Amino acid sequence: MKLSDMQCKTAKTADRPLKIFDGQGLYLEVSKSGSKIWRLKYRINGKEKLLTLGRYPDTSLLSARKKTLEAKMQLLEGIDPSLEKLEKKQTAFLEQSHLFRNLAIEWHEKQLASWKPSHAKIIMHRLEKYIFPDLGSYPVNQVKPMVMLACLQKAEKTAPELTRRLKSYCSHIFKYAIATGRAEIDPTYGLEAALKKYKKGHYPAIDVDEFPEFLEALKGFQNRITRQTYLAIMLLMLTFVRTSELIKAKWDEFDLEKGMWVVPAERMKMKLPHMVPLAKQTIEILLELKSMNEGNKLVFPSPYESSKPISTNTILMVLKRMGYRGRMTGHGFRSLALGLLEEKIGIPHKIADRQLAHVPKSSVDRAYDRAKFLNQRIEMMQKYADCIYEWGMN
Numbered sequence: 291m292k293l294s295d296m297q298c299k300t301a302k303t304a305d306r307p308l309k310i311f312d313g314q315g316l317y318l319e320v321s322k323s324g325s326k327i328w329r330l331k332y333r334i335n336g337k338e339k340l341l342t343l344g345r346y347p348d349t350s351l352l353s354a355r356k357k358t359l360e361a362k363m364q365l366l367e368g369i370d371p372s373l374e375k376l377e378k379k380q381t382a383f384l385e386q387s388h389l390f391r392n393l394a395i396e397w398h399e400k401q402l403a404s405w406k407p408s409h410a411k412i413i414m415h416r417l418e419k420y421i422f423p424d425l426g427s428y429p430v431n432q433v434k435p436m437v438m439l440a441c442l443q444k445a446e447k448t449a450p451e452l453t454r455r456l457k458s459y460c461s462h463i464f465k466y467a468i469a470t471g472r473a474e475i476d477p478t479y480g481l482e483a484a485l486k487k488y489k490k491g492h493y494p495a496i497d498v499d500e501f502p503e504f505l506e507a508l509k510g511f512q513n514r515i516t517r518q519t520y521l522a523i524m525l526l527m528l529t530f531v532r533t534s535e536l537i538k539a540k541w542d543e544f545d546l547e548k549g550m551w552v553v554p555a556e557r558m559k560m561k562l563p564h565m566v567p568l569a570k571q572t573i574e575i576l577l578e579l580k581s582m583n584e585g586n587k588l589v590f591p592s593p594y595e596s597s598k599p600i601s602t603n604t605i606l607m608v609l610k611r612m613g614y615r616g617r618m619t620g621h622g623f624r625s626l627a628l629g630l631l632e633e634k635i636g637i638p639h640k641i642a643d644r645q646l647a648h649v650p651k652s653s654v655d656r657a658y659d660r661a662k663f664l665n666q667r668i669e670m671m672q673k674y675a676d677c678i679y680e681w682g683m684n
Contacts, residue, residue, distance in 0.1 A: 550567060
């Protein structure tokens, strides 16, 4: 006797699983917990097998009968419906693994051991923001050059400085796909010819002639900021290191008796240690900071969490509040210092540039970069500090 939908809906069992047959090997299996699953019992090559057709009521009685008919048709053609179902499942899984988004995540995970966590996070954020919305659901072997170009040109409108990096990330992903047998070509090849050339602008910095006015403004603003922040700006001005190199400074990097600060390689952009000669005025500032934060390893501990340094935006926000938004940044002190040293103090470019930690092209020079022109740089840094204090910091 055929089942009715009402029988399926009201079927219950208390002690052991219950099987309610519909005919042609189709039955509804009711478990003790109350779940109901459609199964089809069939024979192929003299062997009895079971095929799961779905869970009731997600799979209705009508749908279960339709699936039974399809399975019977496969059996007539000599096809095992269980194997056919398994093959479809595996194919669907492979298709998912071939989607650009899933392949990109797989590639990203392979690189984690060689990347810093922050770098890995930035790359994934960029892929999620600029690439996945357009390419994420594409099978990787179906991404054609024109599709790839359209995605990059869309990103180019809002993030022109990132477009070529995005292209590079995608190229690595496609090369990984080729290496793992899931793609045959890299559709990013040659697309740089169709992208705009982006020239990164310099960090805003005031002119040399504006410097005395800036010093007066800073002196007048010091009562509106913390003493530590004021001294941080002074140190950035006197040492012209990068902002991140300054705020993460630790006391064990300084030798105040010898007047030298060695910024470790891991904090330098070019991954080489950098020697910063300390003028007398600079040492006085450092001694004041040390007395303010006695016992702390950090030169500039955060007021909110003393085990961490102040924010990289601290100095930038002060410059904005001073009225220098778009005209001056922490990084701008580097180009300002170069101009002052060359134009006002008469220091040769090769000496001033070396103090900026710009890496020489020659590999031989790189090896001796740490101490190159060190005596001249020591003299230069004192002259530079003297001029700054003479111009407006007395």
